[in-house]
Amino acid sequence: MAPGAISLPPSANGTDGTNGTKEIINGTNLPTKTQNGLPIPAGLDASKLIITKSPSPRAVPDAASAFATEDTICTDHMITCAWDRTRGWSAPELKPFGPFSLMPTASVLHYATECFEGLKVYRGFDGRLRLFRPDCNTRRFLRSAARVSLPAFDPDELEKLLVALVAFDGPKWLPRDEPGAFLYLRPALIGTQSTLGVCTPTKALLFVTLSYMKKMDSPGGLKLCTSPEDTVRAWAGGFGHAKLGANYGPSLVAAQAARDKGYDQILWLYGPEGYCTEAGASNFMVVWTDKESGKTQIVTAPLDDSIILDGITRRSLLQLARDRLGDEVEVVEKKYTMNEVIEAQREGRLRETFAVGTAYFVTPVSVVHHRGIDIHIDIGDGYGGKYALLFTQWLKDIMYGGEDHPWGLVVPEEA
C-alpha cells in the first residue's frame, strides 16, 4: 500500500463533524450513534481525556543519573487508550506511568502487530515548550497502523493527546531554567487481542510515554559500514516506509556485527546495484558536485518504492534547502549507488554526507566502510560541513524558538 493511500474506515473514525453527543461510562465511551440499528464504534476523542495524577511523583534525575542504567527513564505520567472493533476507542487516560498487564497470548507478543512514532519536546531558549511538526508524526503513525492492520484514528485527536501529556509533565521534567534540553515522546500502538492465530487484531492499545533520550548528534561524525551482501533491511513491496516494529528487531544482528567491527551503524544498501537507502534507522544524504552538470546537489533516496522511511527531519531539511538555498543547491530525491558515492569521493566531488532523523538530528558521517575500503569524508570541526551546519542551525532555531515558524508548535503551560 502506498504511504499516502490511507482512508479512515468509518468503523474507526467517529470524530468527524457529524459526531453526536457522547457520554463517559466507567471510563469508556460507548458509541451513541447508530447506523441500521448497530452502534458505530467511537473515534479517538481527546476531549474525553480522563486525568489521574500520580500519587507518587518521582524526582527529576540530574544529567549524571538520567542514563545511569540502561532502563529508559519516563516522566510521571503516560497516556493510554484502548480500542476494540465493536466499541471503537475508549476514553483516553492520562495516568501514572507504570507497567501494562498483557495476556501471554496477546497478538503483539507473537505477530508483531505494533507500530510507533518518535518525536522530541524542546525547551526553547525563549522559555517555551515546543513540538516539531507533530502533525507529520501523527499522520505517519496512521499510515503505519494501516500497514500492520491496526485501527485508524483521527491524527488531530492524537496530536491533542500529545500536547496534553507534554503540557502536564513538561513544566516539571523540562524546567524553564534549562533551555536547550529535550525529552522524547513515544506514541505506540499494539494489538492486544488474546488469540493465537494469525488474524487482524480486534483489540488494540494506544499509549504515549515521555522519556529521556541520549543526545546522539555528538561531534566526531558517524562511522558507517555498508550492509552485508546477504542481508537486506527492507524491500520493494515490503514495509520499510512504515514505522513498524518489524523493521527494527530483524536489523539488530547486522547492527551488532557492524559495532563489533568498530562502526556505529549500518548503511543499508539495496539490490545488486547497491543503492544507498538508510543509515541505521535514519535517513542518509550526500552533498556532491554532480558529475554532468557541475551543480552542487543534496541527494537522498526517493520515497516512491516504499523502502525508506518518510522521515520528518528528512522532509523538513529538503524543504528548507529548496526554500532557502535557491539556485545554490539542487535537491535531488533519486536512487543512487554506493559506487557513485565512492566515485564522487575519488574525484573530489563528495562534499558532505550526513544521517538525519529524530535521534541523530543532522549528524555528519566521517567514514563509510564498503567491501574492504574505508571512504573518509571531511566533517570540518566534527559537526559537519557547511550544509550540515546550516541545516542544524535552521532546524534548531525552529525547534528552540530562535525563529518563529509554523513548524514549531508551542505547547501551552500553566503560568
Place this chain on the structure above:
Amino acid sequence: MAPGAISLPPSANGTDGTNGTKEIINGTNLPTKTQNGLPIPAGLDASKLIITKSPSPRAVPDAASAFATEDTICTDHMITCAWDRTRGWSAPELKPFGPFSLMPTASVLHYATECFEGLKVYRGFDGRLRLFRPDCNTRRFLRSAARVSLPAFDPDELEKLLVALVAFDGPKWLPRDEPGAFLYLRPALIGTQSTLGVCTPTKALLFVTLSYMKKMDSPGGLKLCTSPEDTVRAWAGGFGHAKLGANYGPSLVAAQAARDKGYDQILWLYGPEGYCTEAGASNFMVVWTDKESGKTQIVTAPLDDSIILDGITRRSLLQLARDRLGDEVEVVEKKYTMNEVIEAQREGRLRETFAVGTAYFVTPVSVVHHRGIDIHIDIGDGYGGKYALLFTQWLKDIMYGGEDHPWGLVVPEEA
C-alpha cells in the same frame, strides 16, 4: 544468516557437560562458575523447574464452548523463564496461566524482538500423549531467536520443559477417553528490556502456553489468491525462514484483502518471475507430471534462499515421500513459478496441490486465483487426492500412535 549457521554463544550456554553445581535462590539461579573472575551466565536448565500449582484450576470446555469467544483458551498452567545478559537464564517456572506485567518501554512492544514456535500435542488412539518431532521445533526456535538477536538456549532443555508442561496439564485437558484430540503448544521468546532505543535486548522472557486450536484441515479445500504484485511477504536476505513476529503482522493486510474477495489465504509469489513460496503461513506443494521426464513429481520451494519457513510438516512429508514412495514419485525442492503451475493445469499434468504446516496439516487446495483467472484443482471427496491422503494417513499414524515411529515422542503421564 543461514538457518543452519548458529553456534551457541558461551554467554547463553552454561548447560554443557562441564556445568558445575547450581543453587536456587529466590527462584533464580545464580551463576556459580566463574571465568577470569567473572560469573558465567547460567544456561537454560529444565532440572531447576519450580512448580506452582494453580489454586483455581478451570473446567475443561466442551467442544461448543472451546471456540465460543475469539480469545484463545489456555490450560491451567504455563512455563516462564527470564533471561538477562549478566545472570543468564533464571530457574524455569511452571505456574498458573495468567497475564504478564510489561513496562510500556519493553523492547518487544516497539521493536518486534520476538519469535515463536507452534506444535501440537496429540492424544493417541492408544491412549498415550505424543509430541511430533519437538526437537525440530526447539532447534528452529533457536535459529529464529538468533535471527532477531534474542538469547540462545540449549534446545534439549527447552524440549524437557515442553514435555513437563504437557505431562502436567495433558491428563486433564486431553483426557484419555478422547483419542484423536489435540492441543497446541506455543513457545515464545520476547525482548523485555525497558529501553527506548534500537538495541539488542539485555533482558528476555521465554514462555510456553498450551491451548486450544481449531482444526483447520477441514474438507472442501483451500481457496488461495496469489499475492498482489506490489506486496512481498519475504525476500532473499530477509527473515522469511525464521519464525519471527515480524513475518506475520505485516502480512495481515494482504490476507484480509484476499478474504474480502472470498479466498482463504494468500499464495505468496516472489520476484518478477512469480515463484510460488508459501500459502498463508504454511508451506505449499504441487504434485504434477513433469513436462520433460513424464515422471510424477512433488515440487515445493527450496530452503536455500531463506525466503520460506523450514516447515517441520514440510520436511517430514518430503522425507516420507523419499523413504516410502521410491521410484513412484520424485521429490523436487526447487524454484517454480505460478505460470508453470498454470501450464501444468492446462496441459492436464497438475495432479494435486496442498498447503502443509502445523495448523493446516495437509490441506488440499481447490482453487488458486491468479491475476483474474481461477485455476481449479481436483480434491477428490474434499480431503485431497491420492498423495495428500497418503501423507495425511502416514503422519496421523505417527502422531496418534497408529505406528510406532521415532518422530512420535511419547510424553509420560502419571498412571
